[in-house]
Amino acid sequence: xxxxxxxxxxxxxxxxxxxxxxxxxxxxxxxxxxxxxxxxxxxxxxxxxxxxxxxxxxxxxxxxxxxxxxxxxxxxxxxxxxxxxxxxxxxxxxxxxxxxxxxxxxxxxxxxxxxxxxxxxxxxxxxxxxxxxxxxxxxxxxxxxxxxxxxxxxxxxxxxxxxxxxxxxxxxxxxxxxxxxxxxxxxxxxxxxxxxxxxxxxxxxxxxxxxxxxxxxxxxxxxxxxxxxxxxxxxxxxx
Amino acid sequence: xxxxxxxxxxxxxxxxxxxxxxxxxxxxxxxxxxxxxxxxxxxxxxxxxxxxxxxxxxxxxxxxxxxxxxxxxxxxxxxxxxxxxxxxxxxxxxxxxxxxxxxxxxxxxxxxxxxxxxxxxxxxxxxxxxxxxxxxxxxxxxxxxxxxxxxxxxxxxxxxxxxxxxxxxxxxxxxxxxxxxxxxxxxxxxxxxxxxxxxxxxxxxxxxxxxxxxxxxxxxxxxxxxxxxxxxxxxxxxxxxxxxxxxxxxxxxxxxxxxxxxxxxxxxxxxxxxxxxxxxxxxxxxxxxxxxxxxxxxx
Numbered sequence: 001x002x003x004x005x006x007x008x009x010x011x012x013x014x015x016x017x018x019x020x021x022x023x024x025x026x027x028x029x030x031x032x033x034x035x036x037x038x039x040x041x042x043x044x045x046x047x048x049x050x051x052x053x054x055x056x057x058x059x060x061x062x063x064x065x066x067x068x069x070x071x072x073x074x075x076x077x078x079x080x081x082x083x084x085x086x087x088x089x090x091x092x093x094x095x096x097x098x099x100x101x102x103x104x105x106x107x108x109x110x111x112x113x114x115x116x117x118x119x120x121x122x123x124x125x126x127x128x129x130x131x132x133x134x135x136x137x138x139x140x141x142x143x144x145x146x147x148x149x150x151x152x153x154x155x156x157x158x159x160x161x162x163x164x165x166x167x168x169x170x171x172x173x174x175x176x177x178x179x180x181x182x183x184x185x186x187x188x189x190x191x192x193x194x195x196x197x198x199x200x201x202x203x204x205x206x207x208x209x210x211x212x213x214x215x216x217x218x219x220x221x222x223x224x225x226x227x228x229x230x231x232x233x234x235x236x237x238x239x
Numbered sequence: 240x241x242x243x244x245x246x247x248x249x250x251x252x253x254x255x256x257x258x259x260x261x262x263x264x265x266x267x268x269x270x271x272x273x274x275x276x277x278x279x280x281x282x283x284x285x286x287x288x289x290x291x292x293x294x295x296x297x298x299x300x301x302x303x304x305x306x307x308x309x310x311x312x313x314x315x316x317x318x319x320x321x322x323x324x325x326x327x328x329x330x331x332x333x334x335x336x337x338x339x340x341x342x343x344x345x346x347x348x349x350x351x352x353x354x355x356x357x358x359x360x361x362x363x364x365x366x367x368x369x370x371x372x373x374x375x376x377x378x379x380x381x382x383x384x385x386x387x388x389x390x391x392x393x394x395x396x397x398x399x400x401x402x403x404x405x406x407x408x409x410x411x412x413x414x415x416x417x418x419x420x421x422x423x424x425x426x427x428x429x430x431x432x433x434x435x436x437x438x439x440x441x442x443x444x445x446x447x448x449x450x451x452x453x454x455x456x457x458x459x460x461x462x463x464x465x466x467x468x469x470x471x472x473x474x475x476x477x478x479x480x481x482x483x484x485x486x487x488x489x490x491x492x493x494x495x496x497x498x499x500x501x502x503x504x505x506x507x508x509x510x511x512x513x514x515x516x517x518x519x520x521x522x523x524x525x526x527x528x529x530x531x532x533x534x535x536x537x538x
Contacts, residue, residue, distance in 0.1 A: 121437040121445035122416045
């Protein structure tokens with residue numbers, strides 16, 4: 001299994017310590033669910049993961065479902081992470097599934113597409129377009145879906161789950177390393193169980209500790225801090 | 240031995256490779272035309288057109304004007320056979336432009352085709368105007384039904400009915416999104432892909448809307464039987480999920496398709512049922528659009 005740098009200081013080392021392999025880093029071509037209560041840094045994890053990839057020329061397909069493109073850019077600027085040059089180099093493809101809800105007329109570009117959160121079929125079509133675009137840049141790329149919270153609010157839970165399965169299958173076939181987020185407690189217990197079983201890896205964040213179960217099985221945990229440089233993970237332990 | 244001999248030889252190699260590349264590209268385009276011919280014979284018209292389009296782009300890039308013009312002429316013929324006169328005209332005109340600029344021998348033949356088509360278009364516009372002035376102006380759909388169908392099918396203004404159907408289908412909630420797929424290259428492929436997606440996700444409403452759009456596209460190509468099949472599928476889906484608006488629109492589509500196939504009684508029954516639902520929905524926009532459609536069908 002290939003490894004990639006998550007871009008989160010301290011995280012890759014702990015992730016590797018819970019795996020059976022000697023390689024350091026985030027497991028490539030896998031899917032990872034990041035789950036936790038609101039405001040614990042799930043989105044920041046996504047920004048950092050995507051931005052670090054872009055900074056080492058790994059393209060990214062980014063689906064933003066909670067915040068529009070402008071807000072996403074603004075949030076990342078707060079950490080001094082600027083997206084424009086990646087978009088100019090066509091390394092970043094963003095699908096914004098929330099902005100069109102306002103009814104405002106928004107122009108799309110080569111690397112920025114719109115969809116509607118209450119239309120999973122269209123979202124999947126746009127994911128297809130985005131995947132083909134990013135795949136042309138590199139056969140290994142990152143994909144971020146932040147977050148499932150809004151799709152769950154607008155669509156029946158089983159439909160979102162089916163959407164997610166299709167999304168993961170297609171993206172993994174294309175070679176992507178996927179992370180997707182969901183706020184804890186917004187779906188039924190059963191759906192939450194399904195979400196955790198769909199993903200290869202699960203990362204739980206609670207504001208103090210980041211705990212994860214890797215594809216290989218063991219569980220690791222560590223304290224983390226949100227700084228003006230993003231998330232920093234302390235030395236952790238295997239449970 | 241000069242110091243630049245090595246560069247001279249590199250230059251020759253590049254030239255050789257470029258020549259090879261040029262030949263491969265020409266062969267690729269020729270092959271695409273062959274494939275398009277086979278697909279056309281197999282009734283896979285959209286795919287055939289797709290290959291022809293790609294071959295035109297290669298011929299254009301390589302500066303093979305005669306081949307480019309001849310494929311544009313061929314595409315005009317394909318669209319003419321599908322009764323898509325405007326599109327056919329567009330290709331013939333493009334072809335004519337190249338023929339004029341490069342003094343190609345097929346110029347006269349293409350010019351004749353353009354003239355013939357322009358005459359046909361003028362005549363059909365005239366017929367369309369006559370149909371429109373003789374259509375019913377009353378608001379009551381019952382009165383329109385009582386008037387009965389047109390006896391002379393050849394006077395049916397397909398373009399007019401098509402535009403009325405567009406107005407109706409655009410009222411579908413999903414159309415704002417899915418309708419935009421028609422702007423993509425190869426829209427049918429995108430819509431088919433979207434249908435597959437909707438099936439895998441279990442998005443019945445999305446699937447029904449997309450199938451309806453497929454039907455509308457088929458109807459515009461005057462593939463009426465095919466469009467009827469799509470409309471029936473969409474109707475079944477909308478009924479299954481209890482979407483009244485979708486059902487009413489599908490019934491209008493089914494009724495229109497039956498009418499175009501000459502099965503007026505069956506068509507009338509679907510149109511009446513649709514109007515009943517529309518009346519129940521109290522949707523003014525839809526009622527107006529449906530009335531406009533009925534007026535183009537009945538007179």
